[in-house]
Amino acid sequence: MDLDAYVAEHGGQWRRLDELCRRRHLDAAEIDELVALYQRTATQLSTLRSRSPDPALVSQLSHLVLRARARLTGRPRPSVATITRFLLVDFPGAVYRAWPWWCGVASGFTLLSFFLIWFVAGNPDTAAAFIGEDAAADLAESGFAGYYTESSAPTFAFHLWTHNAWVAAQCLASGVLIVPVLYLLWQNALNIGVVGGVMVSYDRADVFFGLITPHGLLELTGVFVAAGMGLRTAWAWIAPPADLTRGQAVARAGRSAILVALGLVGLFAVSALVEAFVTPAPVPVALRIGIGAGVWLAFLAYVLVLGHQATHPAAPEPDPGPDRPRRNEGGSELGSGLQA
Known part of the structure; x- marks a missing residue:
């Protein structure tokens, strides 16, 4: 040529x-x-x-x-309808369907964390073995409270957002292996147990729970959801439904996990804003906890209401047909013509 x-x-x-x-x-x-x-x-x-x-x-x-x-x-672009469906149907529906898993994770994590707090508070030598006596004293006096104010609020919020999203991504991605998810949960429970136990042993329980509760409710719920979805994927591999192959079951669970991962990005953004701006705010503790609890309850209501609607859509009203009379709002039958 x-x-x-x-x-x-x-x-x-x-x-x-x-x-x-x-x-x-x-x-x-x-x-x-x-x-x-x-x-x-x-x-x-x-x-x-x-x-x-x-x-x-x-x-x-x-x-x-x-x-x-x-x-x-043309290039596919997310439309308003697609985003709306994701927010009102896909994400809450995926979280709602997996509620036994993340509620189970939440229950186990909470029990383990409070046991560790009780154990460390009653055994000061344990805290000293983990972080040292001087570090424990500094943590109780100013270190724990100072953590929330050592950086500017916007920088702190961005750091928290990326960190929590990364933890959730690890739970979702490694869920099929089970052990990495359990290890991540153990690490977080141990951290809460040791720090909380030290604060309680130094009679600073009010400071600990007053600072961790406003953001912890929503933040930890996001971690529980991620871990529950990861373990649900593992169970799909271990015991797939009878009508699906093992690969199909894992693929279906994986698609739900991806939907949840996208939604959790927004959840962790909200929890990061609460932790950076509300938790260290110079307002009464009851107000800080009230704001955090309100945001957390709003998320739970969002999942329960919209998730239930997405999972159990209302059945359409059957067509009465041409030969059956319709009823008006008062319950009387409406014929097709007028009678003399």
């Missing part, structure tokens, strides 16, 4: 196709021209690939054909 002659013959068409791809608006004639040039260029690209050793020209035309195809088919 004479490459120079081929380029000279068809180069004008390629430049015209490139020009059409760059335009923001095309009329009907230009769209028809774009379709025709796209088809010709795709054919010419196929010819060059089989006969020409010039990789630069092949790459250039490949990009041009891809751009033309994208211009013709």
Whole structure:
């Protein structure tokens, strides 16, 4: 093939196709021209690939054909309807269907955390073994409260958001292996148990629970949901439903986990804002806890109400048919005509 002659013959068409791809608006004639040039260029690209050793020209035309195809088919963009469905149906429905798993995780985690707090508070040597006596004293005096004010609120919120989202992603991604999820939960329960036990042993329980409760309710619920979804995926592998293969069951559970992961990004953003701006706020403790509890209860209501509706959609009212009388709002039958 004479490459120079081929380029000279068809180069004008390629430049015209490139020009059409760059335009923001095309009329009907230009769209028809774009379709025709796209088809010709795709054919010419196929010819060059089989006969020409010039990789630069092949790459250039490949990009041009891809751009033309994208211009013709359009790029999928999330519509308002898609986002609305995700927020009102998909996410709450996925969380609601998995409630036995994350409620079970929440129950076990809470019991373990309070046991560790009780044990560490009653055995000061345990806290000293974990963090040392001097560190324990500093934590009780100022270290725990100072953690919430050592950085600016926006920076602190962003750090919390990314950290919690990363923990949740680990729970979701490693859930099928079970052990990594249990280890992450143990690490978090141990941290709460040791810090809480130290604060209680130094008679600072009011400070500990007054600071951890406002954001902890929502934040830990997000972690519980992520861990529950991860373990649910593992169970789909261990005991798949009778009507699904093991791979199909894991794939279905994995799709639900991805939906939940996207939704938890927003949940952790809210919990990070609460922790950065509400938890250290110079207002009464009852008000801080009230705000945190209100946000947490709003999320639970969101999941329970919308999740139940998504899981149990209302059955449509049956059509009475042409031969059956309809009833008006008062309950009387409405005929198709008037009687004398």
